[in-house]
Amino acid sequence: xxxxxxxxxxxxxxxxxxxxxxxxxxxxxxxxxxxxxxxxxxxxxxxxxxxxxxxxxx
Numbered sequence: 001x002x003x004x005x006x007x008x009x010x011x012x013x014x015x016x017x018x019x020x021x022x023x024x025x026x027x028x029x030x031x032x033x034x035x036x037x038x039x040x041x042x043x044x045x046x047x048x049x050x051x052x053x054x055x056x057x058x
Contacts, residue, residue: 007018039047 003018004015007015010018012018012021
C-alpha cells in the first residue's frame with residue numbers, strides 16, 4: 001500500500017498516526033471553508049458600508 005510507504009517516509013511510527021494527521025489537517029480545512037467568508041477586493045468597500053448600516057441584533 002502506498003499509504004504505508006508515505007507514512008514511513010514522513011517518519012510516522014504507524015499508519016494510524018499518519019491517518020490521524022491527515023484527518024486532522026482535512027478537518028481544519030473543512031471547518032475553515034464552512035466558518036469563514038471571502039470578500040473580493042472589488043466589493044470590499046460595499047461590504048464595509050453594509051456592515052456599518054446593519055442594525056445590531058436584538
